[in-house]
Amino acid sequence: MSLMEQLLNSFNTVGMGEVFLRIAMAGLFSFILGYERQSQNKPMGCRSYMIVSMTTCLLAIMGIELAYLSGSADGLYSLDLGKIISGTVTGIGFLGAGAILKLSDDNVIGTATGSSIWASGILGLVIGFGFYALALIGYLFVIAILLAFGHFTKSENSKIKK
Numbered sequence: 001m002s003l004m005e006q007l008l009n010s011f012n013t014v015g016m017g018e019v020f021l022r023i024a025m026a027g028l029f030s031f032i033l034g035y036e037r038q039s040q041n042k043p044m045g046c047r048s049y050m051i052v053s054m055t056t057c058l059l060a061i062m063g064i065e066l067a068y069l070s071g072s073a074d075g076l077y078s079l080d081l082g083k084i085i086s087g088t089v090t091g092i093g094f095l096g097a098g099a100i101l102k103l104s105d106d107n108v109i110g111t112a113t114g115s116s117i118w119a120s121g122i123l124g125l126v127i128g129f130g131f132y133a134l135a136l137i138g139y140l141f142v143i144a145i146l147l148a149f150g151h152f153t154k155s156e157n158s159k160i161k162k
Contacts, residue, residue: 013064022061026057029120029127029135030046031046031050033139033142034046034050036146037049037112037113037116044113052092052095056121056128060127063081066079095118095121096115112146
């Protein structure tokens with residue numbers, strides 16, 4: 001078997017084309033979220049969002065593959081997908097927390113960036129597990145919140161600073 005054949009047949013549960021589709025979809029959604037943040041001169045942008053979402057997508061695909069392998073491994077090891085999900089969500093939470101800064105008692109910035117990088121990671125997991133409709137709905141809500149409520153937040157912050 002050639003190297004190319006081995007690569008094309010290296011997945012048990014998801015085909016190579018499906019893997020590329022999932023990673024591309026995670027990349028596209030997160031690029032748009034990151035672009036919105038980058039265009040607002042926020043601390044995280046396209047690259048950060050894409051890396052987070054695409055790698056969490058890979059983790060989900062890997063989890064599916066490992067779950068398949070654990071089911072066929074005659075009890076040699078077991079796998080809890082919940083631990084992959086919770087560990088990933090927690091790790092991205094720390095990344096998002098790094099974007100949040102308290103400038104004074106009345107002025108905290110970066111909460112939308114912190115929460116949207118977290119959402120980008122969750123979208124990557126959802127897409128990686130193959131829940132495309134759920135990911136699309138979640139993405140539409142997140143981007144709508146960032147776009148529609150950005151002006152509201154700016155006016156709130158200007159009132160606080162006075």
